[in-house]
Amino acid sequence: MMLTTHSRGWRRPAAVVLAALALGVTAACGGDDEASGDTVTLHFTWWGNADRADLTEQAIDMFEAEHPDIRIETSFAEFNAYWEKMATQIAGGSAPDILQMDYRYVREYAERNVLREFNVDGVDVDTSAMEPGLLKAGEIDGTAYAIPMSQNTQALLYDPAAWAAAGEQAPGEEWSWDDLEQGGAAVAAAGEVAALSDFGQIEDWFEVWLRQQGKELYTEDGELGYTTDDVAAYWTFTNGLREAGIVSPAEETATMDGSQANSPLAKQTSAAEFNYDSGLTADSWEIYGRELALAPFPTDGGELGQYAKPSMLICISQRSEHPEEAAQFIDFLLNDIEVGELLGTSRGMPANAEVREAIGADLEGPPLLAYEFEQALLPQLADAPAPPPRGAGSVKAAFQRIYDDVIFGSATPEDAAARFIAEAEQALAQ
Incomplete structure (x- = not known):
């Protein structure tokens, strides 16, 4: 600290x-x-x-x-x-x-x-x-x-040289989650680093994924706008990327706390990371040790899911x-x-x-x-949602904490998702 x-x-x-x-x-x-x-x-x-x-x-x-x-x-x-x-x-x-x-x-x-x-x-x-x-x-x-x-808005910050070295087309405006998985596998296989920092523990990135499916983190009544199945599907996907060696290993993911000091991308142990574009400052290339590029989130449909936040x-x-x-x-x-x-x-x-x-x-x-x-990207960005309900901070923290059980193998994505939903509902009810 x-x-x-x-x-x-x-x-x-x-x-x-x-x-x-x-x-x-x-x-x-x-x-x-x-x-x-x-x-x-x-x-x-x-x-x-x-x-x-x-x-x-x-x-x-x-x-x-x-x-x-x-x-x-x-x-x-x-x-x-x-x-x-x-x-x-x-x-x-x-x-x-x-x-x-x-x-x-x-x-x-x-x-x-x-x-x-x-x-x-x-x-x-x-x-x-x-x-x-x-x-x-x-x-x-x-x-x-x-x-x-x-x-700002959500973005993928990535190393274009790493993607080029793997013979992969760089992430762009029209790319899917399958493209991310296939391209990430090639990048990881071509080098000695993960293709991406594990993004399964961050509620912000889960929110974009949800919005692409027409859902929200919270309803107008302040209740969860998604189900256990939604969380389980997301964690099954991200955990599968980890098991395939595409995203950062569990030991490193568990240390990620939003700081650059613990960012796999900044430590040059991954070639891409979901982030906010406001994270780029005049000294960023010195901090990251190379020049990086930005791309929007992948999507499997016409909905980008990002917003002006x-x-x-x-x-x-x-x-x-x-x-x-x-x-x-x-x-x-x-x-x-x-x-x-x-x-x-x-x-x-x-x-x-x-x-x-x-x-x-x-x-x-x-x-x-x-x-x-x-x-x-402005024409594709939606307005920011209304402020989340009381207890949302505890929900966000639980999302990250419980995902650790998934990556360390002490819980399946389904069981972890069910426990998370129970904790989240309790936090919102207080």
């Missing part, structure tokens, strides 16, 4: 931060204002890597230069570690003033009274340049609790003592053109259409690849 804090160029060692949080010593909710005179201190926390952090810190420096009476302290972690820490902070009453949010958790956190409403009592952020369909991903019954920072949203804690200043910072982060040009696509394509247009002409390298991929 990595946690890093920032204040005007200073980084506190991670171990110190973790110890401070464990003791409840935190700058969250403006708790140290008395020590800093008239300066308002806000704590902003997000998930991401060091590359995203460096850009975010530069943006914060720009904000602080324009607003010397507001100081922003930050922390970040990889995705899984972020949510573990967030749960601990909220349970301990030390939620940050401003927090990055995944749309799967919006409803859960809002209904637990963790999030403050926008556009009331001076907590205003201009969203006029954002698509209404995207904004709905942060709304519960018409009330905005989260605002999209950016948008808020790659992340931003919220204000209900406990923040300075919500107006927090909203002021959020407005600056999302709507300032100069900040948008600095951040580029580090969190995905900017949600603000004016900022998105401004950065498009100057992109290069991996961010340009992501931008062009998404622009080309």
